[in-house]
Amino acid sequence: DVKVTQSSRYLVKRTGEKVFLECVQDMDHENMFWYRQDPGLGLRLIYFSYDVKMKEKGDIPEGYSVSREKKERFSLILESASTNQTSMYLCASSFGVRNSPLHFGNGTRLTVT
Amino acid sequence: EDQVTQSPEALRLQEGESSSLNCSYTVSGLRGLFWYRQDPGKGPEFLFTLYSAGEEKEKERLKATLTKKESFLHITAPKPEDSATYLCAVRGSGYSTLTFGKGTMLLVSP
Numbered sequence: 001d002v003k004v005t006q007s008s009r010y011l012v013k014r015t016g017e018k019v020f021l022e023c024v025q026d027m028d029h030e031n032m033f034w035y036r037q038d039p040g041l042g043l044r045l046i047y048f049s050y051d052v053k054m055k056e057k058g059d060i061p062e063g064y065s066v067s068r069e070k071k072e073r074f075s076l077i078l079e080s081a082s083t084n085q086t087s088m089y090l091c092a093s094s095f096g097v098r099n100s101p102l103h104f105g106n107g108t109r110l111t112v113t
Numbered sequence: 114e115d116q117v118t119q120s121p122e123a124l125r126l127q128e129g130e131s132s133s134l135n136c137s138y139t140v141s142g143l144r145g146l147f148w149y150r151q152d153p154g155k156g157p158e159f160l161f162t163l164y165s166a167g168e169e170k171e172k173e174r175l176k177a178t179l180t181k182k183e184s185f186l187h188i189t190a191p192k193p194e195d196s197a198t199y200l201c202a203v204r205g206s207g208y209s210t211l212t213f214g215k216g217t218m219l220l221v222s223p
Contacts, residue, residue, distance in 0.1 A: 045210055101145075104157045106155050106156045
């Protein structure tokens with residue numbers, strides 16, 4: 001089975017802090033994704049990556065950056081956390097072929113106070 | 114821009130009462146329509162991929178169908194353990210990303 005592991009289930013940070021969310025997958029997937037999920041808004045794509053050191057902006061990249069130094073690891077960085085970034089963050093991965101489904105981790109619930 | 118609309122937003126069923134969830138989509142060159150199940154506090158779990166109109170996929174009490182404009186997730190004789198949020202997503206031509214609907218929250222009462 002595919003395993004996508006997010007380093008923290010719950011995280012509480014203060015406004016202005018730099019926050020790192022880590023994600024690791026064990027299936028040698030080429031593609032990795034970061035989504036946030038909010039009530040009434042659904043899943044929205046923040047950033048994704050097709051390969052090591054590659055990154056592409058999703059629909060809502062403002063206030064975020066990403067890093068992919070190794071194939072299995074994809075990090076989401078909140079440069080200066082704000083209260084409107086309180087959300088559930090979901091990491092996903094997939095094979096490079098276009099019809100491959102995404103496989104998700106269990107999420108990190110981030111609260112910014 | 115790809116768009117996905119799911120209905121109803123919430124559905125309450127009695128155990129054994131069959132029903133269907135709807136997913137309407139607008140996409141340029143459909144490369145796949147995906148159904149996921151999400152339990153509270155967990156990430157979405159992949160259920161099915163459908164690629165072309167007329168295709169059907171089944172898994173236990175769930176059956177997904179696809180037309181050129183919408184997909185249905187039919188739930189036959191549901192059980193309380195089928196309670197979850199069901200998400201629909203599409204992939205258009207030229208992209209590996211998915212566009213998600215907002216989901217249907219299903220509650221099955223014993």
